[in-house]
Amino acid sequence: MLEVKNLSMRFGGLLAVDQVSLDVQEREIVSIIGPNGAGKTTVFNCMSGFYKPTGGQIIFDGQEIQGKPDYRISRMGMVRTFQHVRLFGKMTVVENLLVAQHRHLNTNLISGLLKTPNYRKREQKSLDRAAYWLERVGLIDLANREAGNLAYGQQRRLEIARCMVTEPRLLMLDEPAAGLNPAETRDLNQLIVSLKEDYNVSVVLIEHDMSLVMEISDRINVINQGRPLASGTPEEVRNNDDVIKAYLGEA
Amino acid sequence: MATQNLRHALFCAVVTLVISYPILGLNLEAWGTNVVLTGANTTTVISVLLAAVAVFLFQLFRDRIMGTLGKLPPISPFANREPMPQAKWERLKSAFLTLLIIAGLIWPFVASRGAVDLSTLVLIYIMLALGLNVVVGLAGLLDLGYVAFYAVGAYTFALLSQYFGVSFWLALPIGALLAATFGFLLGFPVLRLRGDYLAIVTLGFGEIIRILLNNWTQLTGGPNGIGGIPDPTLFGMEFGRRVREEGNTSFHETFGIAYSSEHKVIFLYLIALVLAVITALVIRRLMRMPVGRAWEALREDEIAARSLGLSRTAVKLSAFTIGAFFAGFAGTVFASKQGFISPESFVFLESAIILAIVVLGGMGSQIGVILAAIAVTILPELAREFSEYRMLIFGAAMVLMMVWRPQGLMPMRRTHIELKKQE
Ligand SMILES: Nc1ncnc2c1ncn2[C@@H]1O[C@H](COP(=O)(O)OP(=O)(O)O)[C@@H](O)[C@H]1O
Ligand SMILES: [Mg+2]
Numbered sequence: 248m249l250e251v252k253n254l255s256m257r258f259g260g261l262l263a264v265d266q267v268s269l270d271v272q273e274r275e276i277v278s279i280i281g282p283n284g285a286g287k288t289t290v291f292n293c294m295s296g297f298y299k300p301t302g303g304q305i306i307f308d309g310q311e312i313q314g315k316p317d318y319r320i321s322r323m324g325m326v327r328t329f330q331h332v333r334l335f336g337k338m339t340v341v342e343n344l345l346v347a348q349h350r351h352l353n354t355n356l357i358s359g360l361l362k363t364p365n366y367r368k369r370e371q372k373s374l375d376r377a378a379y380w381l382e383r384v385g386l387i388d389l390a391n392r393e394a395g396n397l398a399y400g401q402q403r404r405l406e407i408a409r410c411m412v413t414e415p416r417l418l419m420l421d422e423p424a425a426g427l428n429p430a431e432t433r434d435l436n437q438l439i440v441s442l443k444e445d446y447n448v449s450v451v452l453i454e455h456d457m458s459l460v461m462e463i464s465d466r467i468n469v470i471n472q473g474r475p476l477a478s479g480t481p482e483e484v485r486n487n488d489d490v491i492k493a494y495l496g497e498a
Numbered sequence: 499m500a501t502q503n504l505r506h507a508l509f510c511a512v513v514t515l516v517i518s519y520p521i522l523g524l525n526l527e528a529w530g531t532n533v534v535l536t537g538a539n540t541t542t543v544i545s546v547l548l549a550a551v552a553v554f555l556f557q558l559f560r561d562r563i564m565g566t567l568g569k570l571p572p573i574s575p576f577a578n579r580e581p582m583p584q585a586k587w588e589r590l591k592s593a594f595l596t597l598l599i600i601a602g603l604i605w606p607f608v609a610s611r612g613a614v615d616l617s618t619l620v621l622i623y624i625m626l627a628l629g630l631n632v633v634v635g636l637a638g639l640l641d642l643g644y645v646a647f648y649a650v651g652a653y654t655f656a657l658l659s660q661y662f663g664v665s666f667w668l669a670l671p672i673g674a675l676l677a678a679t680f681g682f683l684l685g686f687p688v689l690r691l692r693g694d695y696l697a698i699v700t701l702g703f704g705e706i707i708r709i710l711l712n713n714w715t716q717l718t719g720g721p722n723g724i725g726g727i728p729d730p731t732l733f734g735m736e737f738g739r740r741v742r743e744e745g746n747t748s749f750h751e752t753f754g755i756a757y758s759s760e761h762k763v764i765f766l767y768l769i770a771l772v773l774a775v776i777t778a779l780v781i782r783r784l785m786r787m788p789v790g791r792a793w794e795a796l797r798e799d800e801i802a803a804r805s806l807g808l809s810r811t812a813v814k815l816s817a818f819t820i821g822a823f824f825a826g827f828a829g830t831v832f833a834s835k836q837g838f839i840s841p842e843s844f845v846f847l848e849s850a851i852i853l854a855i856v857v858l859g860g861m862g863s864q865i866g867v868i869l870a871a872i873a874v875t876i877l878p879e880l881a882r883e884f885s886e887y888r889m890l891i892f893g894a895a896m897v898l899m900m901v902w903r904p905q906g907l908m909p910m911r912r913t914h915i916e917l918k919k920q921e
Contacts, residue, residue, distance in 0.1 A: 295805060297801070297805075316804075316809075317804045317805060318804045318805075318806075318807050318808055318809045318810070321804070321805055321806060321807040322807040326805065326806070326807075327805055329801075329802070329805075333799050333801060333802035333805075334799075334802070335794070335795050335798045335799055335802065335803075336798065336799075337794075337798060338791075338794065338795070338798070341916075341917040342791060345788070345791060346791050346792065346794075346795040346803070346806065346808075347806045347807075349788050349791070349792055349806070349807065349808055350807050356784075356787075356789065359783070359784075359787040359788070359789075360780060360783055360784070360787075374917060377917065378917055381917075390917040391916050391917060409806065410806075413806060413807060
């Protein structure tokens with residue numbers, strides 16, 4: 248469903264991403280791994296429309312999307328999280344999920360001002376959807392708290408829930424396990440697998456910790472200093488000489 | 499530290515002397531054909547010296563003075579308290595607003611004619627400030643040309659009535675919609691600008707509208723303005739002594755009471771009151787709707803908002819347009835109240851005052867904005883003797899507020915949507 252071909256991104260003299268290609272099929276978890284500064288986040292920024300790539304193509308559902316505005320890409324069903332959590336901190340947890348459903352709720356102003364039955368029905372529906380996902384990520388008891396006051400791990404889960412209420416087809420997670428303890432990481436992995444299996448969402452996952460992604464990824468792409476280093480199943484990547492060299496050389 | 503303070507204080511005192519002595523002390527006087535420079539008289543010299551000493555002392559003890567100022571108890575009884583439970587706060591707020599409206603309804607029948615007239619002006623400013631509050635306080639867009647939309651509303655009514663004999667009630671929605679259209683058209687190219695740039699462009703737009711009105715003499719009468727703008731009618735009843743338009747009746751004759759010019763003033767006041775209440779209620783409702791949440795989300799974290807499919811331009815444009823709409827509303831009422839408008843009424847200072855009301859009141863907070871509108875409009879009237887110093891007092895008040903309560907009189911309290919447990 249998603250195909251990235253020869254993606255390049257240049258910042259002045261720095262070629263942050265150099266000819267990276269990857270593809271994602273329906274109901275698949277594809278990981279991008281690589282050391283810090285390898286260009287993983289930059290790939291995401293290009294895919295989600297935050298940057299206009301300087302070269303290459305990104306094709307989603309047969310449509311070229313490189314250079315399209317970010318909100319359009321999000322509306323097509325490709326939604327992302329951020330390496331540094333970006334919640335609406337002063338809003339409550341449930342309101343964060345309501346903002347994300349803006350599009351589903353976008354009735355005209357008049358019906359909202361008059362609180363027509365149709366408007367109420369839609370409002371209730373989005374509240375229900377929010378409640379469902381809060382239940383799903385275990386935050387239902389904190390629904391009316393300010394999002395900024397949540398613990399770090401809870402914020403991470405809220406960010407994923409906020410993506411899921413938009414009913415995406417492809418979810419892009421940028422280092423979702425960063426800063427989590429081992430128990431939280433295990434829960435997160437289960438959640439990601441369940442997104443794929445129960446909700447038919449494809450996932451692109453960024454991690455720089457290799458061992459983490461090995462068990463849940465269907466395929467892995469390794470990039471190093473902006474260039475693709477290897478790709479394949481976890482097994483293939485684990486035994487790839489270049490990968491071993493790069494990772495052991497750094498460690 | 500201390501020497502540095504002393505040096506700084508000395509420097510400030512010298513600057514005060516250097517600036518104020520020539521401005522206040524030196525006079526150019528015409529002696530026949532010659533122009534003579536005369537020095538200051540003793541009182542001026544003494545007051546300039548005193549001012550310099552005051553500046554010196556203030557700068558010397560600045561930290562201490564500012565410190566105590568910051569520690570002063572807040573004026574608002576609600577500020578800095580333990581946050582109340584939301585339900586209680588909401589009830590309190592509704593009760594307060596209801597009381598305010600009831601007081602507003604009784605007011606014209608007990609107050610003097612002049613007081614009622616002034617209150618109408620206060621209500622117009624409340625409408626303007628509530629509208630600008632959407633743009634600045636809720637959507638976070640600094641608009642320095644808000645008065646332009648006010649002018650569009652006022653001139654729409656003035657021109658429509660002059661050329662087509664359109665009545666107040668028809669002009670009211672037309673003026674508001676036209677102002678909203680202007681807001682939309684201006685917002686479209688401008689809203690991709692950020693912060694300071696947006697402020698400058700809107701400032702320019704405000705001036706352009708005023709200059710256009712000033713120079714398009716054939717249509718707008720230029721600096722002479724437009725007069726004879728009709729009063730609103732009540733179901734076809736006019737409030738003048740004689741009926742101006744055919745088919746209408748006059749209010750005092752219909753009810754068989756003596757003519758009084760007060761009727762008209764009270765009626766206008768009541769219209770302004772109703773419109774101000776409608777404005778407040780509509781905006782309150784908008785804040786709880788998806789648009790309102792979108793404004794807030796975009797203000798809090800634009801990148802996250804966009805990543806969730808919110809279009810920056812569309813969301814900001816909606817705030818800009820809605821703000822302009824209410825300015826148009828207020829403009830129509832203003833034109834009707836004055837009966838005469840000219841570009842003089844729509845100078846930049848008006849934009850600045852409306853913005854000051856929003857900032858003083860506490861961005862985003864409706865009650866705060868209403869209180870600030872009352873204060874800013876009425877205080878200068880009460881202190882008529884000091885009217886020369888009006889701007890000075892105004893500036894001083896702004897500075898004090900920024901030190902004392904930078905978040906405004908009544909900082910905004912968000913109303914959360916609560917998720918109720920479904921058992
Ligand atoms: N907006 C930008 N401007 C300039 N350089 C950037 C920008 N974004 C990222 N980079 C550079 O691109 C490289 C890759 O960064 P990034 O994609 O964040 O790496 P990763 O997410 O793999 O840790 C880094 O050297 C970084 O400094
Ligand atoms: Mg990164």
